[in-house]
Structures are given as C-alpha cells and as structure tokens.
Amino acid sequence: MAEEIGAAAATIVPSLPTRLRQRWADWYRRATWVDLFLAVVRIVILVAVCAGVLNTLVSQRYSATEWFSFIAFGLTIGGIYALIALGYTMVYGILRMINFAHGDVMAAGTFAGYFAATVIDRHGLIDSAPLAALVGTMIAAAACSALLSLFVERIAYRPFLHVRSLAPLICAIGVSFVIEYSLRGFFGTGNRAYPDWRPFEGSIDIAGVGVPKLQLLSITAAIVLMLALHVVVNHTRLGKAMRAVSEDRDAAALCGIDVGKVITLTFVLGGALAGVAGVLYALVFKQIAAFTGFFLGIKGFGAAVLGGIGNVPGAMIGGFVLGLVESTGPALFLDGLGIAAPFQLRDVVAFSMLVMVLVFRPQGLLGERLAAKRA
Amino acid sequence: MTLLSVEDLGVSYGGIRAVKGISLSLDKGSIVALIGANGAGKSTTLRAVSGLTEASGRVTFDGEDITDLPPHDRVSRGISQVPEGRRIFGRLSVRENIEVGALHRRDRAKIAADFEHVLKLFPRLKERLRQVAGTLSGGEQQMLAMARSLMSAPRVLLLDEPSMGLAPQMVAQVFSVIEDLKGEGLAILLVEQNAIAALEISSRGYVLESGEITLSDSGRALIDHPGVRKAYLG
Numbered sequence: 001m002a003e004e005i006g007a008a009a010a011t012i013v014p015s016l017p018t019r020l021r022q023r024w025a026d027w028y029r030r031a032t033w034v035d036l037f038l039a040v041v042r043i044v045i046l047v048a049v050c051a052g053v054l055n056t057l058v059s060q061r062y063s064a065t066e067w068f069s070f071i072a073f074g075l076t077i078g079g080i081y082a083l084i085a086l087g088y089t090m091v092y093g094i095l096r097m098i099n100f101a102h103g104d105v106m107a108a109g110t111f112a113g114y115f116a117a118t119v120i121d122r123h124g125l126i127d128s129a130p131l132a133a134l135v136g137t138m139i140a141a142a143a144c145s146a147l148l149s150l151f152v153e154r155i156a157y158r159p160f161l162h163v164r165s166l167a168p169l170i171c172a173i174g175v176s177f178v179i180e181y182s183l184r185g186f187f188g189t190g191n192r193a194y195p196d197w198r199p200f201e202g203s204i205d206i207a208g209v210g211v212p213k214l215q216l217l218s219i220t221a222a223i224v225l226m227l228a229l230h231v232v233v234n235h236t237r238l239g240k241a242m243r244a245v246s247e248d249r250d251a252a253a254l255c256g257i258d259v260g261k262v263i264t265l266t267f268v269l270g271g272a273l274a275g276v277a278g279v280l281y282a283l284v285f286k287q288i289a290a291f292t293g294f295f296l297g298i299k300g301f302g303a304a305v306l307g308g309i310g311n312v313p314g315a316m317i318g319g320f321v322l323g324l325v326e327s328t329g330p331a332l333f334l335d336g337l338g339i340a341a342p343f344q345l346r347d348v349v350a351f352s353m354l355v356m357v358l359v360f361r362p363q364g365l366l367g368e369r370l371a372a373k374r375a
Numbered sequence: 376m377t378l379l380s381v382e383d384l385g386v387s388y389g390g391i392r393a394v395k396g397i398s399l400s401l402d403k404g405s406i407v408a409l410i411g412a413n414g415a416g417k418s419t420t421l422r423a424v425s426g427l428t429e430a431s432g433r434v435t436f437d438g439e440d441i442t443d444l445p446p447h448d449r450v451s452r453g454i455s456q457v458p459e460g461r462r463i464f465g466r467l468s469v470r471e472n473i474e475v476g477a478l479h480r481r482d483r484a485k486i487a488a489d490f491e492h493v494l495k496l497f498p499r500l501k502e503r504l505r506q507v508a509g510t511l512s513g514g515e516q517q518m519l520a521m522a523r524s525l526m527s528a529p530r531v532l533l534l535d536e537p538s539m540g541l542a543p544q545m546v547a548q549v550f551s552v553i554e555d556l557k558g559e560g561l562a563i564l565l566v567e568q569n570a571i572a573a574l575e576i577s578s579r580g581y582v583l584e585s586g587e588i589t590l591s592d593s594g595r596a597l598i599d600h601p602g603v604r605k606a607y608l609g
Contacts, residue, residue: 237478244464244475250427251462256450256479256527 038359045356052333062331068209070328076215076284078323079222083277084300085307085315086229087149087270093246093310094266100172101152102274103297104179109145109275110288111183114192116140121195130199134279138221141275148179149271153264161260176294183290191287200283218280225276226316232269233312242266246310274300302354308367317365326350378403378562379424379454379531384432386419393419395586396432401531406553406563408573408594410607411583417566418459420583421533424564425449425456436531451479455529459536459566461520465509469500472508472519476526485528493522496552514545521552531562538569550576570607574598 031039056062062070084106091099117137120126125133156171200217203210233239244252245262253259281296282288299322307318329349334342357364380400386393394416401407409417423430426446434442441449455476464472473493477486494501497518503511508519517537524532534553538546546569554576557563567573574580577594582603590602597603 240467240471240475241478243467243471244478247464247466248462251458251464252475253427253446254425254450254456254458254462255475255523256447256455257475258445258447258479260445 042360048337049333052336055336055338056332057336059336061335065209066331067328068207069211070331071324072211072215072219074324074327075320076218076280076323077327078303078320079219080277080281080284080296080319081299081303081322082316082319083222083225083273083280084296085303085319086226086312087274088301088304089307089309089312089315090242090266090270092304093312094242094263095157095168096310097157097168098172098301099149099152099157099267099270100169100297101156101176101179102149102270103295103300104176104183104293105145105148105152105271106274106278106296106300107183107288107290107293108148108179109141109271110278110282110292111187111192112144113137113141113275113279113282114194114288117194126195126197127199130197134197134200134217134283138276138279141279142272143275145271145275145278146268147271149267149274150264152271153267157263157267158260161263176297180290180294183293187290189290191289193287194282197283214283218284221276221280225273229269229273229312238262238265299350302351306354306357306364308364311364311366314364314366321365322350322354325353329353376403377401378437379564380435381420381424382433382435384420384423384430384434386416386423386428386430393586394423394430397581397583397586397588399581399588399591401562401564402578403530403562404557404560405579406557406565406577406594408570408577408580409564409566409583410568410570410573410580410597410603412606413568414585415583416586417583418535421456421535421564421566424533425454447479450527450529453528453530454533455524455527455531456533457520457524457535457537459539461513461516463508463511463516463519463523465507467508468504469506469508469511469519470504473500473522473526476523477528480528486526489526489528493525496525496555497522514541514548517541517545517549518552521549525556529561531564532556533564533566535566536568537565538567538572546572570603571598574603 084102087102087105088099091097091102117126117133120133120136125136152172152175156175157168160168160171197214200213203212204216233242241252241257241262242265244255244257245259249259252262277300278288278296281292300319303318303322304315305318306322307314307316326346326349330342330346334345334349339345377400380398382398383396384394384398385396397420399407399409409420411417419428422428424434426441426444426449430442432442433440436449436452436454439452441452441454444452464475467475473490477489480486499515500518500522503515508516511519521534521537537549537553541549550572553563553565557576565573565577574594574597580592580594580597581588582590582597590597590600592600
C-alpha cells in the first residue's frame, strides 16, 4: 500500500524540471489517501516548527548563553542515551531481537556504582584522586551491568537461539521486572544520591559561557567510549566476528566462529557501556532510583530506533540527536508557539519526534531500508 | 586413506525425514560427487556434516568421532563448507570476508601465506580487496565464498552447488579450481545439480533420491549409467 515515493525511473533522461514534474505526477498517481494525509501532516508540522523557531529567534527570548547551555546539556544527556542505545542496537544487530531488560541492567549497574562511590568517598579518594575514583566507580558499575547482561542472555536468549519465537522477548520483559523489583526490594523506592564529586563541581568558561565541568566530563567520557567501541567493532577479531554473525549466523559458524560466544560477548559489551552510562547519568542528575532504568531504557531504545536499529554509528548519532532535540526543542519551537511551560513538555517533544521519524523514515536516520535487508 | 566418513546419517525436520540413514566416505585428495534432484537431501546432508543441522548416525573425521561437535569446532578441525547461495558477508569488504575465514586461527605467518595463496587461485579478488562484497558479481561472490572457506586451512571442503547461477565460462573456471584443490591434497565433497560436469571430475559419485542413496559408483560409470543419463541428460 505504502508505495515508495517517486521511485519510478525514467528511461530517457529529460531536463530537471520535467523530471521533477514527472516524479510529482507519478507520486500523485500512486498516492493513496494515507499518503496524502501524511503529506499534509508533514507540511503542518514543518510550518509549525518553522513558525515556532522564527518566533523564538525574532523575539530573542533566550540569550546566546542560554542556547549554549541548552546545547551543552543536550550533548550530555545525548551521550548517555547513545551509550545505552549502543547496547540495544548491538544486540538487535546480532539477534534481530530487542533486549527489553537492557534499561534495568543499566539501573543495576548504577546502584553498584553508587555503593562503590560511597565506599570510595569514605576513604577520601574523591578529594585526593577524583579521576581515579570516577574510573573505579565506572568499572564497578560496568562490571555489575556486564555480569547481569550475561545473565539475561543465558536466561532469556540462549535457550531460544535455534528456535524462531517471540519467547525471548517475553522472557526479557520478565527479567526486566525481576531486576526492577529486586532493586526496589533491596534498596527501596526512594531516590539515592551519588556523593558529590567535589573537585569536578563548578564550571569552566568556554567562549565566555560557563559550562558545568561534570557535563564536559560526561560528554568526553561518552565520546571516548564510543571511539573505543568503534575501534573494537571495526578493527578487532571480536568486532569482525560480531559483524559476520550479525549478517549471517550460519555462514559465520561455517567460518569457524563460535556464534554463542560472540552473542554472549555482545551482551557483555552492551551491558558494560550501559553501566558507565548509568554512572554518568547519576553524576549529572545527582539521583538514582530503582525505576530509573525503565525510563532511561526507553530513551536509549528510542535513540537506537531513531538512528536506525542495528546500526552502531546510527545509535551514536540517534542518542545525540534525541538529547539535543529534547534540550533545545522546548525553547526553540514550543516557546515560540506560545505554549505555556514548554520545559515540562521535553519528553513530549522527544517522543513526538521519534514518532515522526518512524512514520516518515521507518528505517531510522542511518538504517537500511527494511525491504533491502536480507535481500 | 579415508578422511571423512558418514555412517547411517539421518535428519528429520519436524517429523519429515529428509535424510534416511545414508553412508558415504571421502578419501584424501579425491573428489566425491553427491547428485540428485531438488529436495533429495543433498544440502541437508552437507549441513549435517558441518554440524549446522542436528542429525542421527555417526560422522567420523580423521579417525575422530565428531558427531556431537558444534560447527565451529568442526571447522577448526579442518572441515569447511562453502554454503549454497554463497552466503558471503555483503556489508564487509572482500578483504574482511577473506579474513573472517581465518578468524579462529592463531598462526599468523601461515594465515598470511594462505591469504596470498587464495589470491593466486582467484586473481580477480585481488583487484577488489577494498570493495564491499555485496557489490561483486555472482561468479566473483562464488570465488570469494571459496576463498573464505579455504582460509580456514581445511582438509575437507564441502561445496554446495558451486556452479549455481553462473555463466558457463565462470563454471569452467570454478571447476578447474576445484580440480587444482584436489591436486593440493584436499578431499572435496561436491553437491551439484550440474551432474555430468560434477561426475566428470569425481572419482566417485553418489545418487541421492528422497533422502536415500540409490546408486553409487565411480564417476565415469555413473555418467554412462542409463538411469543417470535418463535423469540428467533427458
């Protein structure tokens, strides 16, 4: 039903205006009322966003400093989303399945980081060696998340490796609840705060604008990890094996690759990244709770889908785009449209954009067309 | 010397018996052809030998019972399959595809030598090392799939329909490489629709019909066999 828009290839090559007219005529001929409706929706959204942006910019309601801090915040949260999204996208790439327990795996790591950080703080290490203390906290969180991720793979995915069924998804949702309610049972429903990383408090002046040090640190850590992952995926044996398994599991096995091991390591890698993302989140937002994982997991999943699920660079870009839209969106166009309390609609903006992307570009920003897959 | 032997191999897909207890053996430095119509169970037999499909019976390689080994352990022992439809990794480069074949090996010097060797066998690939494998032509993909398999330093090569969908000239080229490999001492189990061409280079042939071996003889004798002539030459 949903024909590809303007896919007709002309046999003779006419001039550009003629070609455009032909494409338009062709699209119009094939268009169903759904296509027409979507086209109208597209135009309305585009006009609304443009009007909002223009209005905001003309009225100069926000100073350059404020924009700068919106962007810095967007990159911070975007980096965290991206790190979470990588876990979803790598597992999807290899199993064509969503790991619904991923967000809670992250939350568990965040708690491990919390306890590690508390102990580290008690020994005065945050003041004497802040960076080492932070790395130690991240390692604790990453180790906990990686272990838990391994556990999820063993329980929910491994038994169904050779069966085509939705059982793993249901199992993963079950594991997700088990983790969530275990965290609640052990640590209660209240919020907990990481100790203050005193040496990293305050802000640094960049071009006359103060940016919190912790935000810079978080962005840097996220980017470093993504570069490291890029190297792993493209230049190591494990990375090559992962890409081979994600393309064709049987062919990879026939090349001597231990498919089960590669899948396990993929879960472990994704879990470790999520654990670090959880620590970064806790540093910037100061508080964690048993159910943090659900919400952040959805955001990370959204970022993965936005970038094109299964695509590693896509998850990175999707994370940053989601973070930036979320942080600048309310001020940029909601405010301009005269909507009251735009900043409380941050998630509305984020998820509306996600829905729009899925409607107009189902394969995500960098994803391949679904039809072309496994061609 | 028998390198690979299959005894009473049986495979069932949910109650349907695709392979019904077949036995065959393969000597070092020889080509054995497995021919038969569509759905006779040829590919299933190869998948069972590679360990991709669960099977009953016994598979012995070089005196060792490998029936219960997972596929990657069979590859590291020296059994390599070039699957039907080539199944190259389309998004990886040609070089990466070839390297993936040797991913489980640790002997760097030998891997480098094997890399040079497969490029000598398939000079076309050498010009396209950096190209994304999905953009290769069908014949080049077949060469790549064979090169990838050879990178695991196999002693037994299982070829599933290597000539499928190839231009006649390319078929001749692929078959001549197969004969070269036999000359290097590899044992080759060849599954082909192109029965006559396969039997011509095979020392032995098996005819598979609905999961059972109905005929087995030397390649030459099978070509002259009236039943085979009738089935494959019309």
